[in-house]
Amino acid sequence: EAQVTQNPRYLITVTGKKLTVTCSQNMNHEYMSWYRQDPGLGLRQIYYSMNVEVTDKGDVPEGYKVSRKEKRNFPLILESPSPNQTSLYFCASRPLTGSYEKLFFGSGTQLSVL
Amino acid sequence: AQKVTQAQTEISVVEKEDVTLDCVYETRDTTYYLFWYKQPPSGELVFLIRRNSFDEQNEISGRYSWNFQKSTSSFNFTITASQVVDSAVYFCALSESDGNNRLAFGKGNQVVVIP
Numbered sequence: 001e002a003q004v005t006q007n008p009r010y011l012i013t014v015t016g017k018k019l020t021v022t023c024s025q026n027m028n029h030e031y032m033s034w035y036r037q038d039p040g041l042g043l044r045q046i047y048y049s050m051n052v053e054v055t056d057k058g059d060v061p062e063g064y065k066v067s068r069k070e071k072r073n074f075p076l077i078l079e080s081p082s083p084n085q086t087s088l089y090f091c092a093s094r095p096l097t098g099s100y101e102k103l104f105f106g107s108g109t110q111l112s113v114l
Numbered sequence: 115a116q117k118v119t120q121a122q123t124e125i126s127v128v129e130k131e132d133v134t135l136d137c138v139y140e141t142r143d144t145t146y147y148l149f150w151y152k153q154p155p156s157g158e159l160v161f162l163i164r165r166n167s168f169d170e171q172n173e174i175s176g177r178y179s180w181n182f183q184k185s186t187s188s189f190n191f192t193i194t195a196s197q198v199v200d201s202a203v204y205f206c207a208l209s210e211s212d213g214n215n216r217l218a219f220g221k222g223n224q225v226v227v228i229p
Contacts, residue, residue, distance in 0.1 A: 042221040
């Protein structure tokens, strides 16, 4: 089954403790992206990657890191999480054939930073 | 920069009523793509429809219909004869054809269907 898999689904952590949210897709998509969703703000893009070793900042990259060492994986790293990073996070992927392609989303990761 | 506005934050309707969600967008591109996604209470994002800027034909899919009007930069979504299962957050989104590859989302409409 074609899917984007995020883990974990829920995560509670404390300020300053480094964490990684994993994302993997099995559709051989070149393009992958991370979004965060906050009440009243919709979804905002954090980082995106157009292929292996190619990443770029989205609208709200501060406090986050990403890497794209393999085509299928695009982990989101919070080196020193803070409470304002409490949010619902979505990973997404699509082919790079064009911006008309729909995004395939993971199930989301609800992160709480205490 | 591309921008999507969904003005109504929460809309409550009684079951079987129709509900229309407004989406107004801004872009400098002549080629762009508009999307609607549904987010049910379970949290996942479900793709509903995609429309390109050259195709202004309205679309109907069951109880869902979409009205794209380029002249007013709007891509509105109507649910006819709403059902409780339609209770969700609905997002309108815009993708431009340049190399940015960003899908810009509106803030979403929370639809509550009251039985």
